[in-house]
Amino acid sequence: xxxxxxxxxxxxxxxxxxxxxxxxxxxxxxxxxxxxxxxxxxxxxxxxxxxxxxxxxxxxxxxxxxxxxxxxxxxxxxxxxxxxxxxxxxxxxxxxxxxxxxxxxxxxxxxxxxxxxxxxxxxxxxxxxxxxxxxxxxxxxxxxxxxxxxxxxxxxxxxxxxxxxxxxxxxxxxxxxxxxxxxxxxxxxxxxxxxxxxxxxxxxxxxxxxxxxxxxxxxxxxxxxxxxxxxxxxxxxxxxxxxxxxxxxxxxxxxxxxxxxxxxxxxxxxxxxxxxxxxxxxxxxxxxxxxxxxxxxxxxxxxxxxxxxxxxxxxxxxxxxxxxxxxxxxxxxxxxxxxxxxxxxxxxxxxxxxxxxxxxxxxxxxxxxxxxxxxxxxxxxxxxxxxxxxxxxxxxxxxxxxxxxxxxxxxxxxxxxxxxxxxxxxxxxxxxxxxxxxxxxxxxxxxxxxxxxxxxxxxxxxxxxxxxxxxxxxxxxxxxxxxxxxxxxxxxxxxxxxxxxxxxxxxxxxxxxxxxxxxxxxxxxxxxxxxxxxxxxxxxxxxxxxxxxxxxxxxxxxxxxxxxxxxxxxxxxxx
Numbered sequence: 001x002x003x004x005x006x007x008x009x010x011x012x013x014x015x016x017x018x019x020x021x022x023x024x025x026x027x028x029x030x031x032x033x034x035x036x037x038x039x040x041x042x043x044x045x046x047x048x049x050x051x052x053x054x055x056x057x058x059x060x061x062x063x064x065x066x067x068x069x070x071x072x073x074x075x076x077x078x079x080x081x082x083x084x085x086x087x088x089x090x091x092x093x094x095x096x097x098x099x100x101x102x103x104x105x106x107x108x109x110x111x112x113x114x115x116x117x118x119x120x121x122x123x124x125x126x127x128x129x130x131x132x133x134x135x136x137x138x139x140x141x142x143x144x145x146x147x148x149x150x151x152x153x154x155x156x157x158x159x160x161x162x163x164x165x166x167x168x169x170x171x172x173x174x175x176x177x178x179x180x181x182x183x184x185x186x187x188x189x190x191x192x193x194x195x196x197x198x199x200x201x202x203x204x205x206x207x208x209x210x211x212x213x214x215x216x217x218x219x220x221x222x223x224x225x226x227x228x229x230x231x232x233x234x235x236x237x238x239x240x241x242x243x244x245x246x247x248x249x250x251x252x253x254x255x256x257x258x259x260x261x262x263x264x265x266x267x268x269x270x271x272x273x274x275x276x277x278x279x280x281x282x283x284x285x286x287x288x289x290x291x292x293x294x295x296x297x298x299x300x301x302x303x304x305x306x307x308x309x310x311x312x313x314x315x316x317x318x319x320x321x322x323x324x325x326x327x328x329x330x331x332x333x334x335x336x337x338x339x340x341x342x343x344x345x346x347x348x349x350x351x352x353x354x355x356x357x358x359x360x361x362x363x364x365x366x367x368x369x370x371x372x373x374x375x376x377x378x379x380x381x382x383x384x385x386x387x388x389x390x391x392x393x394x395x396x397x398x399x400x401x402x403x404x405x406x407x408x409x410x411x412x413x414x415x416x417x418x419x420x421x422x423x424x425x426x427x428x429x430x431x432x433x434x435x436x437x438x439x440x441x442x443x444x445x446x447x448x449x450x451x452x453x454x455x456x457x458x459x460x461x462x463x464x465x466x467x468x469x470x471x472x473x474x475x476x477x478x479x480x481x482x483x484x485x486x487x488x489x490x491x492x493x494x495x496x497x498x499x500x501x502x503x504x505x506x507x508x509x510x511x512x513x514x515x516x517x518x519x520x521x522x523x524x525x526x527x528x529x530x531x532x533x534x535x536x537x538x539x540x541x542x543x544x545x546x547x548x549x550x551x552x553x554x555x556x557x558x559x560x561x562x563x564x565x566x567x568x569x570x571x572x573x574x575x
Contacts, residue, residue, distance in 0.1 A: 039069035047078065055085045073108060080104050084117040094125050112142040119150065128158060145170040145180040152187070164191055171199060178207040185215055193223065201228075213244040220248075221260065229260050238271045245271075249279035265292050269299050274309055281316045285323075285353050293320055297328070307336045315342045319349035322376045330380050334387075338420040340413060340429060343386065347373070347393050370394050385415035406433060424450065424457050431463055440471055458488035458495070466498040475502055493519040497529050500536065509539045525552075527559035531566045543573050 046061035062079035069075060080100060087097045101118060104110070110118060115134050122130040135154055138147040152166035167187055174180045181203035188196035200219050204212040220229045236245055249264065261283060268276040277299055284292040300313050307314075314333050321328045337343060350373055352358055354365045365373070373394045381387035385408075392408040410433045413426055422430075427450040434443035447464040454460065465481030468474065479502045485495045500515035513536050519529050534550035537543075546569070553559075553566040 036068045039065045039072065039075070042068065043075055043078075046082070050078065050082050050085075055082055055089060056091055058082045059086060059091075076104060076107055077111070077114065080114060081117060084121060087121060094121075097121060110137075112138070115142070116146075116150075131158075143173060145174040145177070145184075148173065149180065149183060149187075162191060164195070167191075167195070171195075171202075176206060178203055178212075181206070182211060182215075197223075197225075197228070204232075208244075210243070210247075213247055217244075217248040224259060226259060226263070229263055233263060233267045236267070238273065242271075242273065242276065245276055246279060249276065249283060261287060261289050261292065265295065269295055272299060272303060274300075274303065274305055274313060278312045278316065281313060281320075282349070282352070282358070285316060285320055285349060286356050286358055288353070288356065290320075290324055293317075308338060311337060311339060311342045312345065315345040316349050318346050319353060322346075322373060322380075323350055323353040325376060331382060334381060335419070337386070338416065339423050340409060340416070340426050343389055343412060344393065346390060350394075367396055370396055385412040388412075406436070409433075424454050424459075427453075428459060428463075431460075435463075435467065440467065443467060456488070458485040458492070461485040462492075462495045462498050466501070469498070469502055469505060475506055478502060491518055493522050493529070497532055501532055504532070504536055504539065509536055512536045513540060525556065527553045527556040527562040527566075530556060531562040531569070534566060535569055538569055538572060547573055 042061045042065035046058045046065055049055070049058035049061065059079070059082055062075065062082055065075045066072070066079060083092060083097055083100050086092045087094065101110075101121075104114075115138055119131060119134045119138075122128075122134065131154060135147070135151050138144075139151065148166045148170035152163055152170070155161045155163050155166070167184060170180060171184055174184070181199055185196055185199045185203065188199050197219060200212070200215045204216050206212075216228075216232055219225070220232060232248070236248075238245065245268070249268070261280075264283070265280055268280045271277075277296060280292070281296050284290075284296070296313075297317060300310060300317065303310065314336050317328070318330060318333055318337075320326065321330055321333075351365050351369075354369050355363050357363070374391050377387050377390050377394075381390075389408045389412040392405055410430065413422070413430050413433075416422055416426065417430075427446060431443055431446050431450070434440070434446060444464070444467065447460055447467070450457070450460045451464065461481045462485035465478040465485070468478035468481070479499065482495060482498045482502060486492070486499065489495060496515050497519045500512040500519070503509070503512035503515065516533055516536065519525070520533055522529065530549050530553035534546050534548075534553060537546035537549060550566045550570050550573075554563055557563070
């Protein structure tokens with residue numbers, strides 16, 4: 001809701017409230033109670049500023065409103081609530097606020113809203129005596145889950161005492177309202193697993209949303225509650241509950257044996273959903289539940305889905321087969337991998353099997369693990385680019401390097417290009433590799449080929465345009481290509497950098513700097529873009545900014561050519 005409509009709505013509500021609380025002294029002769037117009041006007045302005053967060057201005061108009069209608073309960077209450085906010089913003093002192101509270105109590109007792117506001121105030125001022133009074137009053141006059149949760153937290157904070165009965169009372173009063181259950185669950189988890197379970201189940205019954213599912217799945221896995229797992233899984237319905245099924249699957253990732261996996265397999269395989277089955281396969285791989293793989297393999301083989309849709313599962317099955325020396329014909333599966341990233345995934349998944357953890361970065365495979373992986377590949381796969389690439393990425397660091405990996409990946413990409421229709425991302429790798437190797441004619445050919453295949457893929461227009469710029473070709477044609485890319489993604493920092501560099505090369509330095517407003521905010525900025533920023537500032541004689549960006553280029557350390565250019569540029573800055 002925009003500000004205008006919000007304020008109109010608030011105005012209507014406040015006028016209604018004010019009318020009911022207006023002074024009867026305004027016009028004794030009139031049979032109708034008509035509030036003072038000036039009070040209404042001031043109160044409306046005060047309310048506007050209050051909800052806009054300007055508590056100083058609100059305070060001014062609340063005081064004016066009270067001047068015209070000093071007997072209005074509504075105005076007094078809102079004025080005091082505003083004073084609490086003023087105190088929080090250090091707009092008034094604790095002494096002043098205490099006086100306002102005392103004055104209000106002479107007029108009327110504090111209601112529920114004001115009691116909670118006062119509670120926060122006395123908590124800040126560490127007035128334990130008043131806090132105890134407020135807690136007692138809340139429990140007596142306004143019993144609610146919040147009141148008893150407040151009591152529980154008070155005893156915990158001030159007396160280091162735990163009163164589970166307060167949590168029980170809060171849960172009882174919560175009833176069918178799911179609002180308080182997340183906090184209740186978190187608190188119960190420290191004191192009573194059984195009550196935690198009850199609260200989770202009740203929360204799930206009341207609100208089958210993302211959070212309740214997360215609580216339930218996490219509890220089941222943590223406590224290995226097989227009975228609850230079966231109840232939970234049977235309550236889920238595919239496909240409407242697919243997201244929750246996925247969450248439960250990811251909760252299985254653990255380095256501890258998990259007896260829940262067979263149940264999970266039964267439910268997931270029944271759906272024939274490849275995404276669910278991929279999660280199942282990954283869990284089975286990390287748990288070394290090899291007994292589940294025959295059914296997984298059968299489901300994949302009989303699925304009517306395309307090979308493109310099965311890529312993740314193919315790479316998982318290859319990792320499983322290599323790790324277990326399974327007799328499955330790996331060459332057939334490997335032939336079905338059509339994207340570079342899924343070849344990388346094979347070794348990642350193999351590492352998960354080695355570590356029995358989902359994150360292979362936690363612990364790298366040992367030299368022996370590398371050797372087993374490579375030996376399996378040599379023994380069971382034909383000596384072609386796919387097998388050579390897998391061997392390369394699995395080779396120990398001392399026998400490998402990034403250039404060797406890139407070379408091997410490039411040969412794999414060309415092999416895939418011959419055997420399959422590559423995706424745009426794979427073409428991007430081929431193009432970037434040619435650029436890195438300064439094979440500009442090949443880069444150009446691949447770019448033109450990619451544009452022909454995917455005329456709506458903007459990166460190829462930008463890459464071709466930028467390649468033309470740095471190779472000294474027609475700058476206007478280059479700019480036309482870059483601008484075409486920007487029509488698809490007008491805030492892409494790489495595209496904007498390319499157009500900025502066109503403006504730099506053609507002498508329009510101010511426009512170049514304007515175009516860099518988004519690229520300069522990049523979190524993982526490439527060295528080349530940092531150099532561009534430095535060069536543009538240098539051309540504009542902004543020597544301080546030029547130095548900053550050129551030095552940043554030298555710290556990124558991922559582009560020797562850009563670093564060399566940055567060093568030359570730094571020498572041009574006057575001392």
